[in-house]
Amino acid sequence: MRHVLSVLVENEPGVLSRVVGLFSGRGFNIETLNVGPTLEDGISLMTITTSGDEQIIEQITKQLRKLVTVVKVVDLTHLQSVEREMVLIKVNAEDDRRAEILRIADIFRCKVVDVSSNELTLEITGDQGKIKAIVSLLQRFGIKEFARTGTVAMRRSMQME
Known part of the structure; x- marks a missing residue:
């Protein structure tokens, strides 16, 4: 199943590499990736689309939340978006x-x-x-x-x- 993850991150060198590395290191595919700054200085928003069952997506979100540079992770898949x-x-x-x-x-x-x-x-x-x-x-x-x-x-x- 396709999932859309909204990930707020601290905008610093290497954050994109760490997020992408988390996916590739665990054999997960990123279908699309969009990154841009937010209105808050030093914070960027990543929108990541990926596929997997609920267990895989739960694992991905837990691993993302463990990264020091990640501020917030929201799976928009089951929300009105x-x-x-x-x-x-x-x-x-x-x-x-x-x-x-x-x-x-x-x-x-x-x-x-x-x-x-x-x-x-x-x-x-x-x-x-x-x-x-x-x-x-x-x-x-x-x-x-x-x-x-x-x-x-x-x-x-x-x-x-």
Whole structure:
């Protein structure tokens, strides 16, 4: 099962290496990894997606919490959360196909971030399902380049009912 871990860490040299080493040393795979600073000086947020059963994920979170540089670990998998990824896709866009590609981009609320006489570069932001859907639609035009961020996620706010 896919799990999304939110890990607050002290932003210091070697912290990424220690976290990644924990995974690789125990034979766990990191599917995506996204790291960035928070609003608090010296603290960064790592969003890690990995797969495993509950026992494996429990073992991973316990081991992460033992690292001195780790401030907090939250498994967002069973919590109400928001997930997003960003993708840049460069697509063949000859004159006769350009309008169709732009219609697809509009439907998926993509941004055109670069244009040439025979290519369009699109920026797509969304969850894994949205990304998968637009990639499958654009493949028939010929995808020339593809760059994808890892998952960024956070717990949803409490909803008033």
